[in-house]
Amino acid sequence: MFKELNPLLHSELRLAVVSLLISVESADFVYIKEQTKATAGNLSVQLDKLQKAGYIKVEKGFKGKMPRTTCSITPEGVSAFEEYVKALRSYLGDKI
Amino acid sequence: MFKELNPLLHSELRLAVVSLLISVESADFVYIKEQTKATAGNLSVQLDKLQKAGYIKVEKGFKGKMPRTTCSITPEGVSAFEEYVKALRSYLGDKI
DNA sequence: TAAAGTAGTTTATTTTATAAACCAAACAAA
DNA sequence: TTTGTTTGGTTTATAAAATAAACTACTTTA
Numbered sequence: 001m002f003k004e005l006n007p008l009l010h011s012e013l014r015l016a017v018v019s020l021l022i023s024v025e026s027a028d029f030v031y032i033k034e035q036t037k038a039t040a041g042n043l044s045v046q047l048d049k050l051q052k053a054g055y056i057k058v059e060k061g062f063k064g065k066m067p068r069t070t071c072s073i074t075p076e077g078v079s080a081f082e083e084y085v086k087a088l089r090s091y092l093g094d095k096i
Numbered sequence: 097m098f099k100e101l102n103p104l105l106h107s108e109l110r111l112a113v114v115s116l117l118i119s120v121e122s123a124d125f126v127y128i129k130e131q132t133k134a135t136a137g138n139l140s141v142q143l144d145k146l147q148k149a150g151y152i153k154v155e156k157g158f159k160g161k162m163p164r165t166t167c168s169i170t171p172e173g174v175s176a177f178e179e180y181v182k183a184l185r186s187y188l189g190d191k192i
Numbered sequence: 193t194a195a196a197g198t199a200g201t202t203t204a205t206t207t208t209a210t211a212a213a214c215c216a217a218a219c220a221a222a
Numbered sequence: 223t224t225t226g227t228t229t230g231g232t233t234t235a236t237a238a239a240a241t242a243a244a245c246t247a248c249t250t251t252a
Contacts, residue, residue, distance in 0.1 A: 001131055001132075002108075002112045002115070002131070002132060002133075004108075005108050007108075007239090010106070010108065011239080011240080012098075012100075012101050012103075012106060012240095013240085013241095015187050016098045016187060019098070019187045019188070019189065022189075023189065029199070029200070030198085030199075030200095033199095033200095035097055035098070036097075036098060037098075038241095039241075039242070039243095040199070040200060040201085041200085041201075041202080041203095041241075041242065041243075041244090042240070042241055042242075043200090044199095044200065044201055044202085045201090045202090045239095045240080045241085046240085048201095060200095065248080065249065065250095066198065066199070066248085066249070067198085067199055067200065067247090067248080068199080069199080069200075085188055088184070088188075091111050091112060091115045092115070092181055092184075093115065093118075093119065103208095107208080107209075108209095109209085109210095125230070125231070126229085126230075126231095129230095134210095135210075135211070135212095136230070136231060136232085137210075137211065137212075137213090137231090137232075137233085137234095138209070138210055138211075139231090140230095140231065140232055140233085141208095141209080141210085141232090141233090142209085144232095156231095161217080161218065162217085162218070162229065162230070163216095163217080163229085163230055163231065164230080165230080165231075
């Protein structure tokens with residue numbers, strides 16, 4: 001009846017991050033923070049979880065002299081998201 | 097960009113309950129428990145939250161001599177669910 | 193060179209979800 | 223008839239999560 005919802009994606013901020021990255025090739029920390037309206041601390045924690053799950057890749061470098069963290073989605077991230085959306089449908093019926 | 101997801105509905109079990117009740121007029125505790133595969137304790141807690149939010153109506157009565165708790169969705173519950181689904185779309189893009 | 197800003201991380205606190213323990217009545221059966 | 227079991231839950235305790243606050247390190251500006 002109701003499919004299980006991947007708890008890693010069933011989180012407002014992490015879902016927003018993955019949703020954003022899926023349509024964008026790559027995005028840096030500041031941009032993600034702005035788009036999702038997250039606090040830096042919360043974003044840092046959630047990016048870490050997504051990375052540890054293998055759903056995103058996080059690269060730390062510099063833009064000039066300032067640190068710059070760039071994120072991109074992995075193939076596992078894409079398919080986890082697709083699975084999540086499929087599972088969601090079991091809750092939404094024909095409403096979507 | 098990303099709409100806020102009503103935290104009361106953004107919970108696997110509460111979403112399942114509301115989703116179930118939306119298509120069914122009314123359902124009792126045991127039935128909901130079976131359909132959602134929830135434990136009784138968890139279900140009890142979550143039904144209480146939904147009721148306190150005014151999203152469902154909970155009626156306690158008896159079937160013969162055994163207690164029987166019947167739940168149904170309220171108009172506020174229906175519209176909260178519809179809002180939630182609308183907000184979700186901002187995360188799912190054209191994936192759904 | 194002191195103050196303020198940028199880009200984050202770490203730690204602490206609050207909130208949630210979940211599980212475990214419990215309760216009361218009914219039924220079953222010895 | 224009293225001991226055990228099942229039903230239908232609720233309450234309380236614990237684990238996990240989200241969030242906020244505090245902090246670090248470096249840079250830019252006044």
